[in-house]
Amino acid sequence: VDVLLSCNIVFDRPHYPPNFKELMEEYISLCTEVSRKIMRGIALALGGSPDEFEGERGGDAFWVMRLIGYPGASTANGKCTSENDIGCGAHTDYGLLTLVNQDENITALQVRNQAGEWISAPPNPGTFVCNIGDMLKILSNGLYESTLHRVINKSQTYRVCVAFFYEPNYDAAVEPLEVCVRKRGGTRKFEKAVYGEHLVSKVQTNFVT
């Protein structure tokens, strides 16, 4: 799918550190392991078996990792005004979980709470911010919400964020778990969705102008 291939990293650019590929691969493998463990915890919290998300639901992740750079406000287009900040518009993530590793010392990520207010999710050294994605909202029948978030870098410093997206298998047909349907009095809040179709349609609306 062209839209998904358009931003893939080329691992052997000459200005990358010599062990860049190995570091990224190790990081991805550790993030995959942590995400799988978080999913086991969530499965238990929802009252299911710990393996609820194994198999195509979340055991064979179509992971994505993005290394995102946000130029500082002053260098973005020559002026330092609040209109010049560089960020990322409000959206929900698409899959199961996102592990957001933010640059220390810059508060730019904001999440919308249930009262509809935007609150900061400041970097906390040694921790990830963990977003819930749309597929986990569906699987949990809405017991977990995929939280709206956005990024506004008002600082004058270039901000880097490493976001690891833990997703279902590309072809997975995702629907509310029985245990979560029972918890909501037998009501199915969401229709079945095929993860790959959801991903492509959201990437097209978010990134293609």
Ligand SMILES: O=C(O)CCC(=O)C(=O)O
């Ligand atoms: O830069 C961030 O802190 C978050 C980026 C983000 O929300 C995303 O890539 O989906």
Ligand SMILES: [Fe+2]
């Ligand atoms: Fe996001």
